[in-house]
Amino acid sequence: MAKFSWLNYAFILFFAMAFVTQLVSAGGEGSLHPGECGNACDYRCSKTQHKKPCLFFCNKCCQKCLCVPSGTYGHKEECPCYNKWMTKRGTPKCP
Structure with missing residues (x-):
């Protein structure tokens, strides 16, 4: 079995931390980029009868x-x- 060097562990730790950070920040305040608003709002307003103002x-x-x-x-x-x-x-201003 191959031995892992400290460099291998550092890469594994780095990618694990990046993955956990992505999970924690998903969906919270400020998590979208301005270009992603359209798709998010299309879904948010998909079931309303007042689609245009929504x-x-x-x-x-x-x-x-x-x-x-x-x-x-x-x-x-x-x-x-x-x-x-x-x-x-x-x-409330926001739907």
């Missing part, structure tokens, strides 16, 4: 927060910025 506000919120909650409804606690942005009337 997409408009979802994309606006995503551009600011770089996050869209998972699913088609709810789960806003995943994105605090998205959740806290309110209209002048005090209602």
